[in-house]
Amino acid sequence: MNRAPRVLGLMSGTSADGIDAALLELPGWPALNPKGGEAFPALPPGVPRGRVVAHTITPYAPELRAQVLRAMRGGLDTAQLTQLHWALGEALAGAAQTLAADADVIACHGQTVQHHPRPEAARGWARPATLQLGEAAVIAETCGRPVVSDFRPADLAAGGVGAPLVPFADWALFAETGVNRVILNLGGLANLTFLQSTDPAGVVAFDTGPGNCLLDEIAARMGQTCDDGGRLAAAGTAHAATLRAWLAHPELSVPPPKATGREVWSLDRLPVPDLSVPDLAATATAFTAQTVADAIHRFLPAPPDEVVVAGGGARNPSVMRELAARLAPVPLKTFADLGWNAHGFTDATREAAAFALLGYARVQGWANTLPHTTGARRAVCAGKLSLPNPGASS
Numbered sequence: 001m002n003r004a005p006r007v008l009g010l011m012s013g014t015s016a017d018g019i020d021a022a023l024l025e026l027p028g029w030p031a032l033n034p035k036g037g038e039a040f041p042a043l044p045p046g047v048p049r050g051r052v053v054a055h056t057i058t059p060y061a062p063e064l065r066a067q068v069l070r071a072m073r074g075g076l077d078t079a080q081l082t083q084l085h086w087a088l089g090e091a092l093a094g095a096a097q098t099l100a101a102d103a104d105v106i107a108c109h110g111q112t113v114q115h116h117p118r119p120e121a122a123r124g125w126a127r128p129a130t131l132q133l134g135e136a137a138v139i140a141e142t143c144g145r146p147v148v149s150d151f152r153p154a155d156l157a158a159g160g161v162g163a164p165l166v167p168f169a170d171w172a173l174f175a176e177t178g179v180n181r182v183i184l185n186l187g188g189l190a191n192l193t194f195l196q197s198t199d200p201a202g203v204v205a206f207d208t209g210p211g212n213c214l215l216d217e218i219a220a221r222m223g224q225t226c227d228d229g230g231r232l233a234a235a236g237t238a239h240a241a242t243l244r245a246w247l248a249h250p251e252l253s254v255p256p257p258k259a260t261g262r263e264v265w266s267l268d269r270l271p272v273p274d275l276s277v278p279d280l281a282a283t284a285t286a287f288t289a290q291t292v293a294d295a296i297h298r299f300l301p302a303p304p305d306e307v308v309v310a311g312g313g314a315r316n317p318s319v320m321r322e323l324a325a326r327l328a329p330v331p332l333k334t335f336a337d338l339g340w341n342a343h344g345f346t347d348a349t350r351e352a353a354a355f356a357l358l359g360y361a362r363v364q365g366w367a368n369t370l371p372h373t374t375g376a377r378r379a380v381c382a383g384k385l386s387l388p389n390p391g392a393s394s
Contacts, residue, residue: 003025004025004026004027004028004029005025005026005029005030005031005032005104005360006023006024006025006026006053006102006103006104007023007024007026007103007104007105007106007107007356007357007359007360008021008022008023008024008096008099008100008102008103008105008106008107008145008356009021009022009023009024009106009107009108009109009351009352009353009354009355009356009357009359010092010095010096010106010107010108010109010139010352010355011109011351011352011354011355012060012088012092012109012110012111012134013112013187013188013189013311013351014072014112014187014188014189014211014213014261014262015187015188015211015212015213015216015226015312016060016065016068016069016072016111016188017059017060017065017225017226017312018057018058018059018060018065019057019058019060019091019092019095020055020056020057020348020349020351020352021055021056021057021058021095021096021098021099021352022052022054022055022344022349022352022353022356023052023053023054023055023099023102023103023356024050024051024052024053024353024356024357024360025050025051025052025053026049026050026357026360027044027050027051028044028045028046028049029041029044029049029050029360030364032104032105032360032363032364033363033364033365034146034363034365035365038364038365038366039366040361040366040367043172043175043198047173047174047175047176047340048173048174048340048343048345049172049173049174050173050343050353050357051343051344051345052343052344052345052349052353053102053344054099054102054344055344055346055348055349055352056095056098056099057348058091058094058095060091061091064087064088064091067080067084067087068084068088068111068113068133071084071113071114071133072113072114072261072262072263073262073263073266074114074263081113081133084113084133085133085134085135086135086138088110088111088133088134088135089134089135089136089137089138089139090138090142091134092108092110092134092138092139093138093139093141093142093143094142096108096139096142096143097142097143100143100144100145103145104145104146105145105146105147105148105359105360105363106139106140106143106145106146106147106148106359107147107148107149107355107356107358107359107360107362107383108134108136108139108147108148108149108355108359109132109149109151109351109352109355110132110133110134110136110149110150111132111133111134112130112131112132112152112261113131113132113133114129114130114131114261114263115130115131115152115162115163115259115260115261115263116128116129116130116261116263117130117156117161117162117163117258117259117260118161128156128161128162129156130152130153130156130162132149132150132151132152134149136149136150136384136386137386139386140386140387140388140389140392141388141389141392141393142392142393143388143392143393144388144392144393145388146363146385146386146387146388147385147386147388148358148359148362148363148383148384148385148386149383149384149386150383150384151165151355151358151362151382151383152165152382153382154369154380154381154382154383155369155371155374155376155380155382157380158371158376158377158378158380159375159376159377160257160369160371160374160375160376160377161257161258161259161374161375162259162374163191163207163259163374164191164193164205164206164207164259164373164374165354165355165358165368165369165374165382166185166191166193166205166351166354166355166358167193167203167205167370167373168357168358168361168368168369168370169353169354169355169357169358170183170193170195170203170205170354171193171195171198171200171203171370172357172361173345173353173354173357174195174308174340175195175197175198175199175200176195176197176198177197177198178197179195179197179305179306180194180195180196180197180302180303180304180305181194181195181304181305181306181308182194182195182296182300182304182306182307182308183195183308183310183350184292184307184308184309184310184311185211185310185311185350185351186211186212186288186292186309186310186311186312186313186314186316186319187211187212187311187312187313187351188210188211188212188213188216188262189207189209189210189211189213189260189261189262189265190207190208190209190210190211190288190291190292190313191205191206191207191208191211192205192206192208192292192295192296193205194300194301194304196301196302200370201372202301203370203372203373204256204299204300204301204373205256205370205373206256206257206258206259206295206299206373207258207259207260208291208292208295209249209251209252209260209265209288209291209292209295210265210284210287210288210291211288211311211312211313212226212227212288212311212312212313212316212319213262213265213266214265214266214267214270214284214287214288215227215232215233215281215284215285215288215316215319217266217267218232218267218277218280218281218284219232219281221277222277226312227281227285227316227318229315229316229317230285230316230317230318230319230321231318232277232278232281232282233278233281233282233284233285233316233318233319234282234317234318235278235281235282236276236277236278236279236280236281236282236283237278237279237282238279238282238283238285238286239273239275239279239280239282239283241273242271242272242273242275242283243283243286243287243290245270245271246270246271246283246287247287247290247291247294249270251264252291252294252295255299256299256373257372257373257374257375259374282318285316285318285319285322286322288313288319288322288323289319289322289323289325289326290322290326292323292326293323293326293327296327296330303330304330305330306330306331306332306333307323307327307330307331307332307333308333308334308335308337308338309323309332309333309334309347310334310335310346310347310350310351311347311350311351312347314334314347315347320332334347335347335350358382358383359383361381362381362382362383362385363385365381366381367379367380367381368380368381368382368383369382
């Protein structure tokens, strides 16, 4: 292969609004070697250490999104879950087709519908478990490319909480000598990666709590899928007593390693007074910002030099304004502020590109997790490989 390796990453997050597809090219990295056997290489020079050469967004059809959200709330029976698993495989394959011809491998996170990182007797959870839907065989057959999928179970089986996985890719792509950098993702949930220079042992990463998920539920009361432009929150006032009650949630005081899910952060699991939709949106916005700021102040070993925001929350001025106020004087930045958009990295491409990097490492046979961030006993080579059958589309 004369060109650099290319991996197509597919990502649908906890907002369940659609599929991001990012074609990641890795100049300076070793050629793909499915036989494995090589050690993880020294990081190539430059930040970022790759480039997104193409990106597409495929929204979920409304009825498919409704089914995903029902699955997250435990509202589907086994037959419906089975149908959804294959429907999502078809949706992911369709989202991949445009870019798959230029990819060597496809890496698919799938759609998380349940994530139980720890046993909880009160809920009948006897063991850690996780479930990502989207049948990889459908993607391999449709696109004619090897597919790496289902990344979380390997870490869970090794005693970890199955998340966060993106920090490995954040370190490999964005760690910079002499810079203490937080990469913050504000998707449906909020999670961060703290990079202490280029030392992988110094990476700290965990879920901080809700990102946009509560706001999405509130916006749905107005027939909207999200608080577009932060306008609902901007029209309201945060309710102090509700904010205090939400901030007392025991999940927020648990130290990392930790992961969470929408089965924890939903309005039906929180005390919700009779507030106007704008006031409730303002309260949820302040809550998201405060939980992120508290996590940074409480759980990081050193103050960050900067916080780089990705995910849908980076496009919400109300969230960004609340977050900046709580993090000052630490500067809040975007990928564009750092010039990384010239490499194709934006708030919309970061997670799909991260899973592309994880899929690349899996095919190489390299461990692609940081066990001290997930609580696992060891680093694992996460991801299951589905090969296309002879004659599959390409």
